[in-house]
Amino acid sequence: MIYGIIMAGGKGERFWPLSREERPKQLLRITSDRTMLQETIDRVLSLIPLDRIRIVTGENLRKPILDTIGYLSDLNLITEPFGKSTCMTIGLAATHLFRDDPEAVMVVLSCDHIIKPQDALIEILKTGTAVASHADFLITIGITPTRAETGYGYIEFGEQYNFPGATPVHHIKGFKEKPDRITAQQYYYDRRHLWNSGMFIWSARSILSALRMYQPQMAKLLDDYATKIGTDEELNCRRYCFEQCEKVSIDIAILERAENALVIRGDIMWDDIGSWRALERLGTLDRDNNLIQGSVVAVDTYETTIYNDSDGIIATLGLSDLVVVRSGDIVMVAHKTRADEIALVLDRLRKDDERRKFL
Numbered sequence: 001m002i003y004g005i006i007m008a009g010g011k012g013e014r015f016w017p018l019s020r021e022e023r024p025k026q027l028l029r030i031t032s033d034r035t036m037l038q039e040t041i042d043r044v045l046s047l048i049p050l051d052r053i054r055i056v057t058g059e060n061l062r063k064p065i066l067d068t069i070g071y072l073s074d075l076n077l078i079t080e081p082f083g084k085s086t087c088m089t090i091g092l093a094a095t096h097l098f099r100d101d102p103e104a105v106m107v108v109l110s111c112d113h114i115i116k117p118q119d120a121l122i123e124i125l126k127t128g129t130a131v132a133s134h135a136d137f138l139i140t141i142g143i144t145p146t147r148a149e150t151g152y153g154y155i156e157f158g159e160q161y162n163f164p165g166a167t168p169v170h171h172i173k174g175f176k177e178k179p180d181r182i183t184a185q186q187y188y189y190d191r192r193h194l195w196n197s198g199m200f201i202w203s204a205r206s207i208l209s210a211l212r213m214y215q216p217q218m219a220k221l222l223d224d225y226a227t228k229i230g231t232d233e234e235l236n237c238r239r240y241c242f243e244q245c246e247k248v249s250i251d252i253a254i255l256e257r258a259e260n261a262l263v264i265r266g267d268i269m270w271d272d273i274g275s276w277r278a279l280e281r282l283g284t285l286d287r288d289n290n291l292i293q294g295s296v297v298a299v300d301t302y303e304t305t306i307y308n309d310s311d312g313i314i315a316t317l318g319l320s321d322l323v324v325v326r327s328g329d330i331v332m333v334a335h336k337t338r339a340d341e342i343a344l345v346l347d348r349l350r351k352d353d354e355r356r357k358f359l
Helices: 036-044 059-068 085-100 118-134 181-190 204-214 216-226 234-244 250-255 278-282 336-341 343-350
Strands: 002-007 053-058 077-080 105-110 113-116 138-143 154-160 169-176 193-203 261-266 269-272 291-293 296-299 305-308 314-317 322-327 330-335
Touching (some): 002 036, 002 085, 036 053, 036 105, 036 113, 036 118, 053 059, 053 085, 077 085, 085 204, 085 216, 085 234, 085 250, 105 204, 118 138, 118 169, 118 193, 118 261, 138 154, 138 204, 154 261, 193 204, 193 261, 193 269, 204 216, 204 250, 269 278, 278 291, 278 305, 291 296, 296 305, 305 314, 314 322, 322 336, 330 336
Parallel strands (some): 002 053, 053 077, 291 305, 296 314, 305 322
Antiparallel strands (some): 105 193, 113 269, 138 193, 154 193, 169 261, 322 330
């Protein structure tokens, strides 16, 4: 059967101060009247029923998620004691699925993406799950670039894999790190590179086999953990696994080394809502190229993102190229070129006992 695995850990620090430790990005209504986690769940319900959706998230977010999204239950959650990047997240989910269903096929999604149209995504997932159900492949979804983007990793695709699906499937020639501006332009124009979306499709059996080949220490930890699932030792063993395993992404740990990797080319509108700057690409700009949400008066202000979710007002005069956010008792102002570095501010707050309450 097909299962949806939604990675919903992390703190969404680059959306501070709207995103806080007890109200992370995945539980915010940033792009619609639904939380980003709800949008991700709803996106795949026509293919994967709710009882086969698993959300992998931090143990500290169990209650906030269940309180915010009333139709979820503990059945839908797999919790991590703390974050150890995507390889361990996916390995943990695969271990649980394989124990319950050795033929399980996993559709792995992130909870902070915008994807349209939904029907096109479902067709991509149908093709990918059909391939993964019949052959030992590790499949990632690549997005046809719409601009020369330096903030994403890229996948260079090779010859087409012969499969009678509605969406093209290709062998992978290589993974590329986030490029500089000139290289990103080359990738955009050569039409041989795709954005690495961080969405994956494979069987639980295939990814666990790949873990044993490329990450044997992590695989051994998870194999031991599998014997403790459902016992009184499960939580302690899970914590031990996370304490002992390497912090590494699934791309670096496995996909960049695997010989059985494929990519499905997705001609869809996709965006990673990673920071305040991403909202510019999704919202409606005013005549001065400002993105404004909430109660704002902007005078002689240009190419600035202003977000106000408080009862008060934000007034600006003579500004340009900034991000200005007011949320509760916090006002944050950053230059656009530094907006992805908000963690520097949060690190400073963590060192100040009196100001840790603002995290």
